[in-house]
Amino acid sequence: MKNISPQFLPVLLADDDMDDRMLFSDAISDLKLPVDLQLVKDGAELMDYLLTSAMIMPEILFLDLNMPRKNGFECLAEIKNHPVLKEIFIIIYSTTESEKEIDDVFEQQANLFIKKPNSFTELKNILSHVLALDLKKQFSNQTKEQFIFQIKSLD
Amino acid sequence: MAKILIVDDREDNLLSISSLLEPSGYQLVKANSGREALKILLVEYDFALILMDVQMPNLSGFETASLIYERERLRHIPIIFITAHSHDEENIFKGYKTGAVDYIYKPINPDLLRAKVSVFVELYRKNHQLIAQEQKLIAINKNLENEISERKNSEEKIKLLNLQLLQNIDKLEAANKDLDRFAFMASHDLQEPLRKINVFSERLDSEYGKRLDEGGKKYIHRIQTATARLQALIKDILTFSKISIDKTVFVNSDLTPLVRDVLIELDDVIKDKNAEVNVEQLPSLAINPNLMRPLFYNIIHNSLKYSKKDIKPIIRIYSEVESAQDKAKTPETKNKYFRIYISDNGIGFEQIFSEQIFDMFKRLHNQNEYEGTGIGLALCKKIVEEHNGFISAKSAVGEGSTFVISLPVPELEKITATKINS
Numbered sequence: 001m002k003n004i005s006p007q008f009l010p011v012l013l014a015d016d017d018m019d020d021r022m023l024f025s026d027a028i029s030d031l032k033l034p035v036d037l038q039l040v041k042d043g044a045e046l047m048d049y050l051l052t053s054a055m056i057m058p059e060i061l062f063l064d065l066n067m068p069r070k071n072g073f074e075c076l077a078e079i080k081n082h083p084v085l086k087e088i089f090i091i092i093y094s095t096t097e098s099e100k101e102i103d104d105v106f107e108q109q110a111n112l113f114i115k116k117p118n119s120f121t122e123l124k125n126i127l128s129h130v131l132a133l134d135l136k137k138q139f140s141n142q143t144k145e146q147f148i149f150q151i152k153s154l155d
Numbered sequence: 156m157a158k159i160l161i162v163d164d165r166e167d168n169l170l171s172i173s174s175l176l177e178p179s180g181y182q183l184v185k186a187n188s189g190r191e192a193l194k195i196l197l198v199e200y201d202f203a204l205i206l207m208d209v210q211m212p213n214l215s216g217f218e219t220a221s222l223i224y225e226r227e228r229l230r231h232i233p234i235i236f237i238t239a240h241s242h243d244e245e246n247i248f249k250g251y252k253t254g255a256v257d258y259i260y261k262p263i264n265p266d267l268l269r270a271k272v273s274v275f276v277e278l279y280r281k282n283h284q285l286i287a288q289e290q291k292l293i294a295i296n297k298n299l300e301n302e303i304s305e306r307k308n309s310e311e312k313i314k315l316l317n318l319q320l321l322q323n324i325d326k327l328e329a330a331n332k333d334l335d336r337f338a339f340m341a342s343h344d345l346q347e348p349l350r351k352i353n354v355f356s357e358r359l360d361s362e363y364g365k366r367l368d369e370g371g372k373k374y375i376h377r378i379q380t381a382t383a384r385l386q387a388l389i390k391d392i393l394t395f396s397k398i399s400i401d402k403t404v405f406v407n408s409d410l411t412p413l414v415r416d417v418l419i420e421l422d423d424v425i426k427d428k429n430a431e432v433n434v435e436q437l438p439s440l441a442i443n444p445n446l447m448r449p450l451f452y453n454i455i456h457n458s459l460k461y462s463k464k465d466i467k468p469i470i471r472i473y474s475e476v477e478s479a480q481d482k483a484k485t486p487e488t489k490n491k492y493f494r495i496y497i498s499d500n501g502i503g504f505e506q507i508f509s510e511q512i513f514d515m516f517k518r519l520h521n522q523n524e525y526e527g528t529g530i531g532l533a534l535c536k537k538i539v540e541e542h543n544g545f546i547s548a549k550s551a552v553g554e555g556s557t558f559v560i561s562l563p564v565p566e567l568e569k570i571t572a573t574k575i576n577s
Contacts, residue, residue: 019351095347118350118386119357 008036009131012058014046014075015039015093016067020116024062027124033131043070047078050085057084060135062093063110065101076108089135091149106147112139114149126151157276158182158201162192162219163208163237172206172237175265176272189214193222202232203279204272206259209238231282233275235259331399338396342389349389352382384522391530394449395515398537403443410437410495413444414472417451424459430468437474438493440562446538451497453531454558458499460525461556470499476564491564492544498557503550512548 011028015021021039028035038058040046046063047070061079065072072092079085091112092105102113114130117123129151139146159181163169169185176183184199186192189211196202205223209216216236223229233256256275259268356378364372414434418425425432432455455470462468474495504512504519511517513536516529539546543563550556 019354023354095350116350118353120354121357121361123354 008034009060010036010038010056010058011060011062011131012038012040012046012049013062013093014041014043014067014072015062015064016042017064020064023120023123024127027120027127031124031128033127035131042067043072043075046070046075050079058088060089060091060131062091062114065092065094065096065105073104073108076105076110080109089139091130102148103144106144110147111135112149113147156180156182157203157279158184158199159272159276160184160186160192160195160202160205162186162189162205162211162216164188164211165208168208168237172263172268175263175268179269179273181272181276188212189216189219189222192219196223196226196229200228200232204275205232205234206272207234207236209236233257233278235271235275237261237263335396335399338392339400342393342396345389346386349382349386353379353386356382384526384528388528388530391528391534395530395534395537398446398534398541403446403541405441405443407439407441408444408447409439410442410447410474413447414451417448417455420452421455421459424456428459428462428468430459430462430470432470433472435471435473437472437495438476440493440564442542442562446541450535450538450560453535454497454560457531458497458501458556460527462499462501463553466500468499468501470497472497477561492561493564495560495562496557497560498555500555503552503554503556505552506550509548509550513546 013021013024015024018041021041025037025039028037036056038049038054040049050058063072063075072094076090076092079088079090089112090110091114092110093114093116094101095116096102097115105113112130112135114126117126126149130149159176161169161172161183162185163172164187166187169187173183173185184195184202186195190213192205192207193214207216207220211219214222216238220234220236223232223234235257237259239261257271259271356375360372360375360379364375367375411434414437418432418434424430455472458470459468472495474493477492477494508519512519513532515533517533518527518529520527536546539560539562544561546558546560548556548558
């Protein structure tokens with residue numbers, strides 16, 4: 001976490017799937033992490049939140065790729081092109097296994113890729129690891145292999 | 156026997172000529188006037204020769220001869236004129252003019268008559284032979300012509316059928332690709348809800364498990380087991396269907412390090428089974444490494460999975476080059492082939508199943524004995540066929556199995572070209 005940090009880490013999740021939003025939120029509360037979680041349910045709502053209604057800029061954005069109205073790819077491009085928003089640490093949070101899609105988001109300078117896990121326990125495990133790290137320090141200038149998050153690759 | 160027509164108005168002449176010629180076995184027909192001769196010749200015309208008296212009342216020999224030669228059908232019959240006026244040059248000339256062939260002078264020299272008659276009969280016979288042969292040749296020619304046109308027709312038909320065949324092959328390939336695409340899309344979409352089932356049944360277990368009795372907990376575990384199987388199945392179907400959809404890139408690769416990489420992936424299972432895997436020098440070929448790896452993974456994993464219970468599994472991977480000379484029994488072995496063998500000392504299977512096992516979803520055991528989706532070997536077969544090769548298995552119950560991957564050598568360069576174009 002950064003030096004001048006608010007009491008709670010502002011985290012934003014953009015996911016159109018109601019179950020996944022619930023699971024994510026439950027995981028955070030189960031882990032009792034000091035996180036201020038905001039949820040949006042599609043790309044249009046995401047951009048609207050970031051550009052107009054957000055009170056505090058999120059430090060981390062978990063971004064799903066397949067969303068209606070505006071999808072993750074488009075949002076990623078817009079955010080990375082924005083002078084202020086581009087500082088947000090973007091974690092692509094998706095079920096995709098397509099090499100092409102992973103390549104795309106890597107080219108677009110997303111910061112990390114996490115594949116949606118198969119179990120709740122695994123989700124909690126991942127979140128407890130990821131949210132405890134100084135992300136910008138840990139995950140900068142990576143190769144594509146490092147871009148794809150794997151728990152065992154952490155030391 | 157040859158037929159001769161004798162024309163003379165005097166009965167005694169007819170008789171004496173007949174008696175001269177009969178012993179030679181000729182068939183003799185007599186006419187005592189020109190008119191009668193013509194009447195006979197209306198119906199019969201297969202005479203070898205006509206012996207014609209010149210001096211006859213009403214129609215003379217010459218006149219009769221002219222009338223005879225007016226008819227197309229009779230023009231080929233030679234006429235020997237019998238005449239007493241041996242030095243009448245004017246008559247000789249007339250005779251030749253009407254188309255007569257020869258003269259014989261009265262009184263008739265029997266030997267001369269017989270000699271001349273036999274010459275013309277021989278000529279007649281030879282002519283007939285020639286005509287018969289000519290007919291035969293014409294018939295044969297016609298047959299040949301018919302055969303040629305039939306063959307041309309068949310060739311045309313074959314060309315058409317070939318074209319249709321090629322078109323059908325294209326259609327089949329397109330249909331297959333569509334099937335694969337469908338399988339891919341369907342499996343892909345099935346993964347999402349499956350993930351949810353997994354996640355929520357796991358949460359059910361961990362958060363509410365304490366509130367359930369043994370029965371309830373068992374049901375949850377059954378759900379999780381079934382879900383895990385479904386996931387494995389879908390993952391395999393996805394992999395299988397992707398093969399023909401993805402563009403195949405062939406790269407010249409050394410198979411030995413590729414197989415060693417696969418062994419690293421299987422390290423956990425190998426250690427768990429305390430297995431020994433020996434890899435001998437394998438060839439370098441133009442292959443798609445992304446397909447070759449799962450191919451070897453599946454087969455080696457099978458060898459480990461179907462090992463005998465208390466016996467150390469020993470797996471041997473080696474290769475051979477087989478060319479047209481060696482065991483060229485089947486049409487496939489016409490070209491050079493690399494053969495890669497993966498043999499184990501596991502539980503084996505009955506050789507009658509050796510082809511079935513490569514069918515989709517075909518298993519020889521049920522889930523309780525050995526887990527599996529029944530797709531692994533079908534996948535291997537598809538991968539090998541994508542490389543224009545073929546795969547086979549040899550085994551016996553209790554005596555281990557050997558899987559043979561055959562890959563053609565020079566042909567692979569052509570594959571790259573066709574793949575790039577498709």
